[in-house]
Amino acid sequence: MATSRCDNKKNPTIAFSGPPGGGKTTYARRLANELGLSYYSAGSIFRSYAEEKGLSLEELNRLAEKDPSIDYEIDTRTYMLGCKGNVVLEGHLVAWIVSSVADVKIYVTAPLEIRVERIAKREGRDFNDVLRETVAREYMHRHRFLKLYGIDIANLQIFDLVIDTGYLGLEEAYSIIKSFVCEVLRRKGYYLSGCASAKSNA
DSSP states (O other), rough: OOOOTTTTTEEEEEEEEOOOSHHHHHHHHHHHHHHHHHEEEHHHHHHHHHHHHTTTTHHHHHHHHHHHOOOHHHHHHHHHHHOOOOOOEEEETTHHHHHOSSSEEEEEEEEEEHHHHHHHHHTTHHHHHHHHHHHHHHHHHHHHHHHHHSTTTTTTOOOOOEEEETTTTTTHHHHHHHHHHHHHHHTTTTOOGGGGGGGGGG
């Protein structure tokens, strides 16, 4: 994990993490758009890296277990973006990477079956195939992060907000997230025009 200091940070950094299918990408992108912030996905860099190497995501995950430089490279890039601010960062492990510089850290999740159903529908794939892949990915993520950084991602104490989207409508969940984020940013002295609509709901 990046350990360099983040000096003179003057702009907000928001981090979304959570397991696949929880909804973090949907909410992070929308929030970034409405608040006028940049959006960055750690997953997109990981996927690009896998394509460069001609590997599947599962294969690259397995390779990363043996080659820490893969994680270090992705994590360092993520941390530096967090240092710049004016950004919403999203990824399975992102919040832990930028924990020391993020102004708001949000964990978005849902029950496994619901998450798998969402992924299978989105990708037009068989439920059982997605289930096996999702469980394997989550196991490898947790094992690698524990081995690499000594951090158990099952421990959610670093998060300011943990939200289960399994039984919430899209708008209902997003309203909770945006209101919470805008209130925290206001208390920290950040005033974003995109938060005006959330003021009455905070």
